[in-house]
Amino acid sequence: MEANEAEIEDSVVPVTNTLGALEKEIADPVVYKLVRVDGDGRLVPATHDEIMVVEDLLEDDKCEPKLVPDTRQTTESCKTEGCLMERNPFQAPEGKLEYENPEVVAEKSNASVDKVPDLEKIGAPEKVTVHGSAPCSELSNIDLSGRTEISFNSEDALNEDTPSTSASSSWKPDFSKLEGKICLDNLTVKELQETFKATFGRETSVKDKQWLKRRITMGLTNSCDFSCTTFIIRDNLVVRKGEEQISHPVKVRISADPEVGVAHSYSGGSLGDHDNRVNDDANFSGTDVPSSAFESCNVTKDLYAEQGTAKRVRKPTKRYIEELSEIEETSEKLPSSDKVSRYRFPCTESLMRPTTIVRSNARPLFTRQDSLGGSGVQIPFVSRIRRSRPRENFTSLLKLQPSDMDMATRQVRSVFDVSGPQEDDKRNNDLIKTSSTPPGLTKQPLIAACEKDEHYSGMRIVELENDMDEDNSDDNVELSDGFENNSDDNVISVPTPKGGMRRKHHRPWTIDEVVKLVEGVARYGAGRWSEIKRLAFASCPYRTSVDLKDKWRNLLKASFVQLPAEKGMLNSRKQASVPIPAPILSRVRELADMQGQFQPILSTGKSSGHISGRSVNEARSGYL
């Protein structure tokens, strides 16, 4: 299909190329692009055959390729509604269409806009003008929702009766069945299958009426594309993009999706047993097939007319689509369409993201007005899972309110309290370093919670173990001095008089860490701190590459200072907490020397010289 694809690309309206022209004529003209909705809802570019067919149709209809400079294949663009193709007749108004994605954008039509009279009011027995497009047209005729008489009546000459033969070559939709209103409920299985075929362009062997109805309904329903409008569907109401605001956190799931519209005819999707979801989300009952394509169209139109409030189904989520796809795959084999290269479903991503976000937001967000400093800081109850120690967050929070630490502490605590008792221990432990509860005890549950969270909220909880190793990592420390207690994080920050408070937590370097650092430098070279950090300090989340660098700098300084006097007083000085063993300093010096001379990359150098051990270094340092 590759070749075909290419051809089509060429033959189809060169949207991108005509952009300029389009923009100028956007006022009214419409450009269509041949596409077919694949079974799984993807938009598939029309095949060459399809285009040919359409061309014929166009000729019959005397459609004039208006916007298409390239006359090669005039198929695509027809000045007005008429020509269109596929089954997604209700496209969005030109103006809003994004040209960036011509392939996906597919067809567009004004028909749904002002051209189409208020269908609701019109009960006009007209026929669907959006000919060509099977699904929609038929949908229009089908009485899905309580509305009857769905019909299009576009003032502009619409070429009706132009069955969209454009679809896959093998697809011979029978629109006769779609004429007039149709009540799916009254159809026989066979009829439903016919309808299905007409709708999706492929046969189905499914005998389940309910299933068929649902699929057809959904397919049709979702044929309408809102993505191009400035409106979105929220809480079953169409609102202007931007005007919408997340109101009820609870309902977010339904409404928060800012791009509801993009439901590009994902029609074909098999609405197996999962389709309920859609209904649920839309607050519809399973049996109530509320939104008909017609309705959708109406909405589009109404939007322009009055920004009215129409109800619409929620755009399917990515997951939903995926599931449908899966079902589809298994439930029946797709015709040629499947082989046709499928264009990526445009809204797949956008679909997913909002949903995910919404999900995560779904969880009650605990915030509280912090009275600190009277500035009313809001402390959100973020994820319970923290990559780094809570105290870091803690500190960040404090930054907002330099003053009154205690207050902040309490606030934070209380916030966490809300999250649940289990984590409390951990929290306190880390934050306030009070609890004596062994981390291990609460760890497990915590992790579980995390996983759960991830599952539902899509949050990424990784490296949880990092927190753990913090206490364990140093176990192999040979030199471990008692003082190097990790736990002694002096979380208590020291408010600095002038520039706020800094240095909340000092993390005294342990000898072990120093050694690791030194070795890391030896291995990877000074300056490659991120490397060293990753490899040698993977277990020390609290040591950043910058820290390493700083420490190295200090070591360097120290080493140069001490070296001269090394002879007499190796470790005589008991100064601060971490008297760095002379040997180490020596090595630092050595390394510094080397690094200074040859470039840090001394994979060979390291092995050749000192890597073997401190003893060597000592010896060396001796004569250095």
Next chain:
DNA sequence: ATTAGGG
């Protein structure tokens, strides 16, 4: 995002 340097 890393790195280097100053504070």
Next chain:
DNA sequence: CCCTAAT
């Protein structure tokens, strides 16, 4: 350790 500038 923090912050900033340069990459």
